[in-house]
Amino acid sequence: MTRQRAIFKRRKAARSEETILSFKLGYINLMITLVPFLLSIAVFSRLAVLDLHLPKLSSQGGGASSPRRLALTVEIEERGIAVSDGPERLAFFSRREGGVETEPLSSLMQKLKKDHPAENEIVILSRPNIPYEDLISVIDACRLAKPKGGPAQILFPDISLGEVS
């Protein structure tokens, strides 16, 4: 009698272990299908947007009401980048191999922002054959400065785009 019971008990234990094992295997199968699926839809590059100010088509020449405002213009040309304030040219950075050099531009922009803290607007003009990538890096340099080890500084976030005429 006791021996029979012992055998029964052992069998029961073995069966429950088997059920647990099959549960685990099912779970693992599920995970093995889920993980690659989620990995495949995961996007590891973060998207962002840059807001632009579209020039109002109707307004021709804004009113010059404010006393002394900066009229910052950045011209992206084949030879380099020219920064001017109205008719006065402030700086010219010649083009480097394989892209535009934005570091001196960024430091100039920081200096200008320090002198005119209220100014937010900038006009970026470009030649027709300038690649989009270069335009974006110039926009970045004018919009935001990220000094090493410091917080990001907003420079001129109101950007208007145009073509060099």
Added chain:
Amino acid sequence: MLRRIRRKKGEVPYLNLISLMDMFTILVIFLLFQASNDGEALPISKDVILPLSTASQPPERALTITVTSEEISLDGAFIVGSRAVLEKEAPLIEPLHERLLSIGGRRATILGDRKIPFALLKKVMRTVAEAGIDQLSLAVLSKESS
């Protein structure tokens, strides 16, 4: 040697699956969170390589205009070939203008390839502005700089 002795006939070698299950669970939860955090995912086709930027503003729901050096498409539907647009003198892209007017909307996002010339971008922007869209943004890849 010892192990071989200990293993009885017919006994299945025991494998501890608990830690594996834990690992998978954490991985799945992490991936699920990441997938749900994406917010408004922009439909990017494979031939568009967006430029890198320091911008970190998340994209909002908007009309998406994809501009590559091959074609211009609106919300994934082909509109016009880019070469034809560049060759024409006209400042507006007529087919795109018509489509934008028929759809309507105030907000648009341009997904531009890195290599497209400014002339093409300018025509697209001009068309978008003419179609009454006043909030235009450029989609970029966020540079993760710490």
